[in-house]
Amino acid sequence: MKIKFDSHQQFQLDAINAIVNIFEGQPRAQGKFEINMSGEQGVLFTELGVGNRLTLDRETILANVQKVQEQHNLEKSKFLDGMNFSVEMETGTGKTYVYLRTIWELHIQYGFNKFTIVVPSVAIREGVLKNIEITWEHFQDIYGNQPFDYWVYNSKQVSSLRQFANANQLQILVINIDAFNKKDNNVIHKDNDRLSGRKPIEFIQVTNPIVIVDEPQNMESAQAKNAIASLSPLCTLRYSATHRNLYNLMYRLDPVKAYDMHLVKRIEVDSILDEPDFNRPFIRVESIKATKTKITARLTIDVQRGGAVKRTTVSVSKNGVDLFDLTGGREAYQGYIVAGIDAGLGFIAFTNGVTLKTGQSIGGYTDEIMKAQIRETLKNHLNKELEIMQMLPEGRRLKVLSLFFIDRVANYAPVDGKIRLWFEEIYQGLAANPLYKPLHLPPVELVHNGYFAQNQKGVPKDTSGSTKADDEVYELIMQDKERLLSVKEPLRFIFSHSALREGWDNPNVFQICTLNETRSEIKKRQEIGRGLRLPVDETGNRVLEEISTRLTVVANESYKDFARALQTEIEEECGVKFDGGRIGNKRERRKAHLKKGWRLDENFLTLWERIKHKTRYSVEYETADLIVRAARAVRHMSAIESPKIIAQKMGLDITKQGVTERMLAVQESNVTYKALQIPDLIGYIQRETELTRGTIADMLIRSGRLGDVMINPQRFLEQATRAIRKTLNDIMVDGIKYERIAGAEYEMFLFADPRHEIQGYISRMLEVKKSIYDAIEFDSDVEYDFARELDSRNDIKLFIKLPRWFKVDTPLGTYNPDWAIVKQAEGEEEKLYLVSETKSTTDPAKLRESEWDKIRCGKAHFKVLPDVQFKHVKGAFEV
Numbered sequence: 001m002k003i004k005f006d007s008h009q010q011f012q013l014d015a016i017n018a019i020v021n022i023f024e025g026q027p028r029a030q031g032k033f034e035i036n037m038s039g040e041q042g043v044l045f046t047e048l049g050v051g052n053r054l055t056l057d058r059e060t061i062l063a064n065v066q067k068v069q070e071q072h073n074l075e076k077s078k079f080l081d082g083m084n085f086s087v088e089m090e091t092g093t094g095k096t097y098v099y100l101r102t103i104w105e106l107h108i109q110y111g112f113n114k115f116t117i118v119v120p121s122v123a124i125r126e127g128v129l130k131n132i133e134i135t136w137e138h139f140q141d142i143y144g145n146q147p148f149d150y151w152v153y154n155s156k157q158v159s160s161l162r163q164f165a166n167a168n169q170l171q172i173l174v175i176n177i178d179a180f181n182k183k184d185n186n187v188i189h190k191d192n193d194r195l196s197g198r199k200p201i202e203f204i205q206v207t208n209p210i211v212i213v214d215e216p217q218n219m220e221s222a223q224a225k226n227a228i229a230s231l232s233p234l235c236t237l238r239y240s241a242t243h244r245n246l247y248n249l250m251y252r253l254d255p256v257k258a259y260d261m262h263l264v265k266r267i268e269v270d271s272i273l274d275e276p277d278f279n280r281p282f283i284r285v286e287s288i289k290a291t292k293t294k295i296t297a298r299l300t301i302d303v304q305r306g307g308a309v310k311r312t313t314v315s316v317s318k319n320g321v322d323l324f325d326l327t328g329g330r331e332a333y334q335g336y337i338v339a340g341i342d343a344g345l346g347f348i349a350f351t352n353g354v355t356l357k358t359g360q361s362i363g364g365y366t367d368e369i370m371k372a373q374i375r376e377t378l379k380n381h382l383n384k385e386l387e388i389m390q391m392l393p394e395g396r397r398l399k400v401l402s403l404f405f406i407d408r409v410a411n412y413a414p415v416d417g418k419i420r421l422w423f424e425e426i427y428q429g430l431a432a433n434p435l436y437k438p439l440h441l442p443p444v445e446l447v448h449n450g451y452f453a454q455n456q457k458g459v460p461k462d463t464s465g466s467t468k469a470d471d472e473v474y475e476l477i478m479q480d481k482e483r484l485l486s487v488k489e490p491l492r493f494i495f496s497h498s499a500l501r502e503g504w505d506n507p508n509v510f511q512i513c514t515l516n517e518t519r520s521e522i523k524k525r526q527e528i529g530r531g532l533r534l535p536v537d538e539t540g541n542r543v544l545e546e547i548s549t550r551l552t553v554v555a556n557e558s559y560k561d562f563a564r565a566l567q568t569e570i571e572e573e574c575g576v577k578f579d580g581g582r583i584g585n586k587r588e589r590r591k592a593h594l595k596k597g598w599r600l601d602e603n604f605l606t607l608w609e610r611i612k613h614k615t616r617y618s619v620e621y622e623t624a625d626l627i628v629r630a631a632r633a634v635r636h637m638s639a640i641e642s643p644k645i646i647a648q649k650m651g652l653d654i655t656k657q658g659v660t661e662r663m664l665a666v667q668e669s670n671v672t673y674k675a676l677q678i679p680d681l682i683g684y685i686q687r688e689t690e691l692t693r694g695t696i697a698d699m700l701i702r703s704g705r706l707g708d709v710m711i712n713p714q715r716f717l718e719q720a721t722r723a724i725r726k727t728l729n730d731i732m733v734d735g736i737k738y739e740r741i742a743g744a745e746y747e748m749f750l751f752a753d754p755r756h757e758i759q760g761y762i763s764r765m766l767e768v769k770k771s772i773y774d775a776i777e778f779d780s781d782v783e784y785d786f787a788r789e790l791d792s793r794n795d796i797k798l799f800i801k802l803p804r805w806f807k808v809d810t811p812l813g814t815y816n817p818d819w820a821i822v823k824q825a826e827g828e829e830e831k832l833y834l835v836s837e838t839k840s841t842t843d844p845a846k847l848r849e850s851e852w853d854k855i856r857c858g859k860a861h862f863k864v865l866p867d868v869q870f871k872h873v874k875g876a877f878e879v
Contacts, residue, residue: 023061050166084248104142149171180230211233242525265533335352378426406515427447611868631698770798
């Protein structure tokens with residue numbers, strides 16, 4: 001199967017445009033509508049190859065950067081930070097897709113054709129290559145079969161760099177930071193006879209590539225920064241979900257936004273915990289830390305105080321400490337006297353021969369906990385398969401995968417590994433349950449497998465996750481990625497040690513289980529990142545139904561501990577604050593149930609009769625009026641300034657400390673054209689607006705600004721297009737008219753359709769009385785306050801939060817109104833039937849243009865429905 005991509009996701013387009021718009025004013029790539037009167041191609045030719053050429057000065061770029069940052073409500077840069085630009089996108093939202101498509105946009109729009117993607121590991125490199133492979137056809141469809149080449153740097157095949165440098169079409173080079181960050185050891189820095197005595201790196205430097213750094217937080221050392229600078233980049237684009245440093249932040253999609261926009265799976269935690277057993281000694285080593293004067297171990301033990309035993313954390317910092325005394329004289333701890341604490345190796349030893357490492361414990365039910373985790377993961381998995389079988393029609397089935405992390409390969413890899421034996425026993429027991437008979441489950445030996453590094457004899461082994469053996473495992477599972485998504489492939493339970501902790505994910509991972517004899521040391525964001533991406537069905541299309549957008553983490557710690565750790569990581573890594581409720585406890589999830597007799601509720605039936613009708617829209621406007629208004633908008637554009645050419649002479653010093661730059665000279669001057677490369681203004685604007693050439697020509701002539709084309713053709717083109725497009729949107733919404741479609745309406749049974757059931761976490765659900773549901777799920781404090789106040793008012797007889805499937809078509813995309821309400825004031829016989837949109841403000845100037853325009857379209861839609869009033873409000877007091 002092939003994964004399909006949606007080219008119209010607005011958040012991805014915003015991230016792409018945030019970078020593309022940095023270069024606003026750069027002459028456009030020559031196309032079939034352009035007249036080239038000077039013969040120049042807008043690229044840089046040298047004796048070694050063809051490179052990118054930037055004509056914009058730093059002042060213009062800074063102004064563009066600030067404009068983009070203002071658009072996305074980001075802090076404005078006061079100066080350019082070394083032509084480094086950062087994009088922050090939450091794991092699972094398509095970061096790699098975004099920067100690959102950004103490459104295409106920069107090439108198509110400005111003619112930049114040399115790009116270098118720098119990665120921190122082989123694992124991430126293989127992920128990038130896989131993404132280039134699976135997006136190839138998608139990008140060819142979008143950009144019209146443009147020729148391009150992509151390369152992986154190989155120190156044994158350095159001659160390919162000559163082809164990279166000399167080619168005049170789009171070139172993408174993927175290279176690992178380790179291949180060029182150590183001057184003395186890397187082939188890339190050594191003279192090479194196959195390259196006429198040149199150093200291989202010179203063939204990259206001469207192209208002035210646009211460098212894309214994937215996961216830059218792993219390349220923040222001075223050595224790595226100098227290495228990236230040694231590539232002589234035109235600019236450096238940095239993409240990550242967890243930046244350590246932000247340089248000219250251009251776009252941010254943090255975890256909070258990603259969750260609120262339903263761009264990733266919701267997270268739930270299935271906690272498996274043991275009740276303390278005070279009949280035997282319990283000791284867990286929480287940490288061992290050393291200072292200049294002492295070594296301290298923090299231990300969790302069972303302490304008796306005031307006639308009761310309580311699990312407590314204590315500190316131990318010297319030999320001879322007796323846990324018998326620390327626990328209040330509990331007999332179970334006889335013989336546990338500290339014999340030594342080693343901070344370097346991370347262990348504490350007792351005189352009775354027991355030695356425990358950091359994270360290890362004795363006295364708990366470790367094996368029992370792991371078996372229970374396996375059982376819960378399997379049950380969650382099989383129940384998910386049943387739900388999907390029942391909810392999704394044939395042809396839209398999707399594969400369910402579960403991922404197990406284990407801390408010791410020996411617990412699974414051998415045929416008698418305890419985790420393997422437990423898994424097979426539990427799977428066979430569940431498979432025999434009549435409940436799961438419809439799944440036709442395959443034999444146990446076909447459904448599970450491990451991806452582990454191996455020694456020279458082919459025996460699986462424990463590794464750190466960054467060894468050559470790990471790289472080989474990663475390459476294997478990347479090759480298997482699409483096979484694993486096939487519903488015909490029986491393998492559905494994946495066991496891994498360390499190779500899958502970074503770089504690999506799969507959209508159809510629905511359960512993640514960490515099986516440890518110690519507490520998990522994997523970061524929570526790293527752990528859940530393997531399964532955050534939204535799933536795809538057997539045709540490769542994304543599935544957005546509620547049943548398919550939950551990720552269950554089966555953890556050996558409490559929900560609160562997991563949530564606290566995850567939230568702390570997000571706050572520390574992303575600088576954002578959660579406002580609660582986005583991480584759910586699986587055992588605290590509930591459905592919003594339809595109330596008994598809801599189909600007979602008189603208020604609901606009357607309301608539904610009024611709002612259920614579907615409509616179609618038409619747009620009426622006078623072309624003459626559009627021309628006048630658009631011409632006025634173009635006339636009042638800001639002044640068009642001539643571009644500047646800046647020449648920089650750079651010196652490169654290669655020392656033991658790395659490659660450093662020295663500025664030798666700077667010269668800049670305004671462009672004075674003798675022959676202009678004139679874009680096809682009308683053709684470009686026609687593609688962007690779908691207006692006729694005659695209409696566009698009238699707008700431009702009447703604007704009186706055509707003379708500005710000779711000052712800066714590209715800047716004029718971009719500003720004029722923006723002004724015309726905004727005028728067109730305004731006039732379309734002003735002139736929109738809706739009419740009912742005869743016989744077309746939303747069916748009432750959709751409320752009871754299991755595919756559309758409403759599920760949420762208790763912290764985001766509000767129990768209500770005056771609705772057809774017993775609870776509503778709220779997405780913001782504004783919605784919570786609105787629903788709570790409506791539910792308490794005597795004049796409100798019924799209200800519904802309209803489901804996501806209830807949509808109104810608009811020229812700007814579909815619109816989903818918020819609320820439908822039945823109101824009857826005291827003493828009044830007539831009832832009012834209302835549809836309300838709730839926002840934190842009713843001031844159009846404080847809303848995004850698209851939000852305000854959709855609200856206006858919603859108002860026009862409900863205007864043609866019988867006896868329905870539409871209101872845009874910020875609180876229940878306005879209803």
